[in-house]
Amino acid sequence: MSEDTPEEPKPRRRQARGERRIAQLLSAAASVFCTNGYTATSTNAIAREAHVSPGTLYQYFPNKEAIAVELGGRLLDEMRAAHGQAFTPENLTLPLPELLDVVVDPMIEFNCENPVFLALMHGSEVPGRIAEEHDALHASLLTSVQGVIAHYAPALTAEERSRIADMTFAIFKGGLGLVLAAPAGAERDATVAELKRVLLRYLSPLAEGSVTTTPTR
Amino acid sequence: MSEDTPEEPKPRRRQARGERRIAQLLSAAASVFCTNGYTATSTNAIAREAHVSPGTLYQYFPNKEAIAVELGGRLLDEMRAAHGQAFTPENLTLPLPELLDVVVDPMIEFNCENPVFLALMHGSEVPGRIAEEHDALHASLLTSVQGVIAHYAPALTAEERSRIADMTFAIFKGGLGLVLAAPAGAERDATVAELKRVLLRYLSPLAEGSVTTTPTR
Amino acid sequence: MSEDTPEEPKPRRRQARGERRIAQLLSAAASVFCTNGYTATSTNAIAREAHVSPGTLYQYFPNKEAIAVELGGRLLDEMRAAHGQAFTPENLTLPLPELLDVVVDPMIEFNCENPVFLALMHGSEVPGRIAEEHDALHASLLTSVQGVIAHYAPALTAEERSRIADMTFAIFKGGLGLVLAAPAGAERDATVAELKRVLLRYLSPLAEGSVTTTPTR
Amino acid sequence: MSEDTPEEPKPRRRQARGERRIAQLLSAAASVFCTNGYTATSTNAIAREAHVSPGTLYQYFPNKEAIAVELGGRLLDEMRAAHGQAFTPENLTLPLPELLDVVVDPMIEFNCENPVFLALMHGSEVPGRIAEEHDALHASLLTSVQGVIAHYAPALTAEERSRIADMTFAIFKGGLGLVLAAPAGAERDATVAELKRVLLRYLSPLAEGSVTTTPTR
DNA sequence: GATGAATGAGGATTCATTCAT
DNA sequence: TATGAATGAATCCTCATTCAT
Structure with a gap:
């Protein structure tokens, strides 16, 4: 005034x-x-x-949900700030094993320091409610994953890419749960290594030039 | 009288x-x-x-927990009855892709018909409380997985086997979530196929003497 | 028919x-x-x-109260049957110490064998409800006491008699509580003796023209 | 600031x-x-x-019991504050009738103004439960009574003293019930007088070497 | 008669949320 | 702003009582 x-x-x-x-x-x-x-x-x-x-x-x-939403949002921002550079153009050109190191390690580290993050995603337990807002978080992460996949296997259809991204993310969440449950130290490191192994084996056949003969049943 | x-x-x-x-x-x-x-x-x-x-x-x-416990127990029994034969000795001799079909398909089917099953496992959200009883269910399933892995890769140490079983189970749970979220039909089938692909790629290198050339897509 | x-x-x-x-x-x-x-x-x-x-x-x-009422009624009948003869004309002519023995002892015995009796009277905790019926029981006992007092001290006014009977009964109930709380045996016997002592000291002065030298301990 | x-x-x-x-x-x-x-x-x-x-x-x-406990505690404090001085050394030297006046009157008055007090003691209806806390109240009062008795009759054994104190207290509680049940006024006063009479007759023989001629009515 | 399943109102207790200070 | 008292609907659970079998 x-x-x-x-x-x-x-x-x-x-x-x-x-x-x-x-x-x-x-x-x-x-x-x-x-x-x-x-x-x-x-x-x-x-x-x-x-x-x-x-x-x-x-x-x-205004209410309990808003707290969770804001918390999720901030964590997402922090995460992006902390390892958003993982998805730099140079990194995308790395061979898959190195890319996984570059992407997975900081992500794991972040989640070990912020275990709420996983808690919030599992908080999506109840579909429809808080989920709506949490899904923003979820979707945002998925987009990143889709980006990587698109780069590695540009020939995929949108549905294939989406499905693979979903699966990759699901694997990551599952593995992250194991990592967080493991006592910090050798056991946790081994779990992280195992998670990377899964992802490597799952994703490496996507690499272009691969003779994509889907293994017969 | x-x-x-x-x-x-x-x-x-x-x-x-x-x-x-x-x-x-x-x-x-x-x-x-x-x-x-x-x-x-x-x-x-x-x-x-x-x-x-x-x-x-x-x-x-007597209380809510007892309901969950009984429900979990019954579902587990049903599941064993419905596809307990999946782990028969003969099946264990099948090549991995066939084994996965034999094991995963009925499991998926069961969970599609009983989506609470997954809900109960996620109900272990809060570690330590109800979890104790739910873990019986969890542990029981893990044991089965460990059995298969022990058969496929008998040379593994106990820790390795345990870790791989945990990871396999985590992947399955994650994939199952995607399957249940997908609308029944082609999309769900594709998701199931994708889940099997993950498991196949992850587990096939375990087969002894395998020249671990991850199969391309 | x-x-x-x-x-x-x-x-x-x-x-x-x-x-x-x-x-x-x-x-x-x-x-x-x-x-x-x-x-x-x-x-x-x-x-x-x-x-x-x-x-x-x-x-x-028909309901919980009816159970208590019937129980109280039956106990009262039993009690009367068991020691109703305590108030026979001959007994009323006994000197007070003997009368107390004759009246108190069976009453105590009865209550030791039927501790509900006291419980029911204390159940009158809540005035107005069950009390109404329990009061029948209560009143019935009071009448007996008034009878004895009337015999011992016929000169009293109705109010005095009533008050003394109430007090005597109250003392008895209080003492009975102590008796029941005491472990059966010497301790309980001593408590009974003490109760009789109270009643004797309280009531003996009532005897008309009595130059009562209360016995020292 | x-x-x-x-x-x-x-x-x-x-x-x-x-x-x-x-x-x-x-x-x-x-x-x-x-x-x-x-x-x-x-x-x-x-x-x-x-x-x-x-x-x-x-x-x-935190619960109903806590209310009763707090209420009992406060009442006890109030009571002590209101007539704790009844048990002063000088009072203990009074002849029994005067001592009874000094002790009983304020006690009665207090209870007439706080009839819950008696209700709480009777709330000990169920032995073992809430009783534990209520017994603190009970025990506290008993101790005072024992003190007076010890002063009046120092030759008694501990058991005798304890028994007499219990009995005295029981009489008082019983009499108090009658007093509270009597309509305030002449009737209540008469009931109080009667209660004192009981106590006097009961306790006066305790006075050592007393050649107690119990006063006739 | 006997049974025990069923009821639903009521009691203890918690919790998201509001409000006076 | 900050507080924490206040609210009242909603939980979990019990119990007197009824009812179908």
Whole structure:
């Protein structure tokens, strides 16, 4: 209502404070979602974990779902920031084993540090509800996978590509579950290696020039 | 008041009625678990779906978990009855592609007819709680898979075998999710074929002395 | 509808059977009332304890209260039968200490064998409901006490007599509680003796013109 | 943001509101316990009586028992505060009749104003359960009584003293029931007088070397 | 009569969400 | 903004009572 300079700091601080609160709440939510699963998590539990009152929580999120959605979105952004470069043009030219290293390793690392991510995807347990929003996340990841596949096997029809991407993603999610369940260390590393082996064996025949004789039954 | 046969009908009828109720309740539970997921399913919702009062439900099951456990147990039995013969000695001598047909097809079929099965396994969402009982189901299936793998690749160490079985099972669960999500028909069939392809490519190099040339598509 | 003689046996048997059932149910009820208290006792628990179905219970009693009422009534009758002669004219002429022996001892004995009796009186916890019927029991006992007091101290006004009878009865109930709580044996005997001491000291001054030197301990 | 005093009101108000709610709930509980007895009282009924939602009740008490325990504890404190001085050393030197006045009168008055107190003690109906906590209350009172008795009759053995204290307390509880049942006024006063008479006659012979001529009526 | 399945209202308790302060 | 008290609908589960067999 008056000058610019004296007023800016306040909004900024407010925003900053708000951001801190939101981060705090999302972090608490992540923790509780991991422990109890999405459905079994109460907003009060999130607020408690965040050392904040329930009222405060509802000042930043209209409901429980919104928390999950925002959390998923942020994780996706983080993930892209953290290893979005995995899909650089140069990487796409790598031979499959190297590409898998370049793509899978940071993805695994990210998920080990943010196990909510998987929890949220499994939170899609209930079709229709939160799923809608979570699917954005899901779809976004699928698109990346489809991109790689399209590059490796440009001759595929759209349906084939889509199916292979779905399957690849499903394998990855399943393998990721095993990886997270394994105790960090040698066992986990071995599980990661096994996952890459699956993907390599599944995807390598796609490589162009391959004499695609689908093995007879 | 003398012979045996004329007295039996009464208990039988009672038992029959009880069994019908239990079946009815389990069927309702299956339906609701599929729709809402295990955690989000209320016992009242199950009772409602079964057109029965909550009190009746509790005459047969002490709580929600018991319903899930019984349901899982019955499905497992049904599954074994329906395709337990898949793991017959003769089948184990089949070449991998045929073995996969023999094992995967009935498994898929069973799960298409009983989609709760997958829902129950995902109900293990929250580690540690209900999981304990659900894991019986899980473990039971894993054992079968390990058996096949042990037969195909007897030289593996126990850890390797275990890891491969876990991974195989994870892949199957993931693929099964895709299959169930696909509309029945050509699309679903293609998804099943794709799942078999993954498994074939992943597992065929295990066959001893195999010159692990991954088969091209 | 026909003759007398051929028909009587049946009703008799029925009545006999019915009586047995009722006795069985009342005995079960007594047991469960003692263990859990009246309010916390469920009719199903009574039926279970009686090895009878809930339906059967309701064939003999219209509701839970009726069970308590019938039980109380029967106990009262039993009690009267067992020691109703305590209040015979001769006994009333006994000196107070002897009278107390003659009245208190069988009463205590009866209650030790039928601890429900006290439970039912305390069941009057809730004023107004079951109380109404239980009060019959209560009133009946009070009348006896008033009789004795009237004999010992005929000069009292009705209010005084009533008050003293109430107090005497209250003391007895309180003491009975202690007696039942004491382990059978020396401790219980001592408690009974103490109760008689209270009553003796309280009531002996009532004897007209008595220059009572209360015995020192 | 600087001094202490301006910041305190907030927490205070909160605490004050909370304390008011708790008081309100306890008062409602007292009322309902008196009317229906402990066992038959539902938490919903307490909430309703307090004009509060069930959720609110559970914000302050984890369950029904906790309400009873808190209520009993507060009453005990109040009682001690209100007439704890009854057991002062000087009072112990009073002759028994005066001591009884000094001890019994405030106790009766307190119980007339807080009839739940008796209800809670009778709530121990079911042995073993809630009793445990209620017994603290019970034991606390018994200890006081034992103290007085020890002073009046130091020669008694521990068992005798304990038994006499139990009996005295039982008499008091029984008499208190009569007092509360009597309509306030002359009748109640007479009942109180009668109770004191019982106690006097019972306890006066305890006084050592006393050649007690029990007063005739 | 006897059975035990069935009922449904009610009790304890939780939780997403709102609101006064 | 932040708080945390308040709400009330919804859970899980029990129990007095009824009913078909």
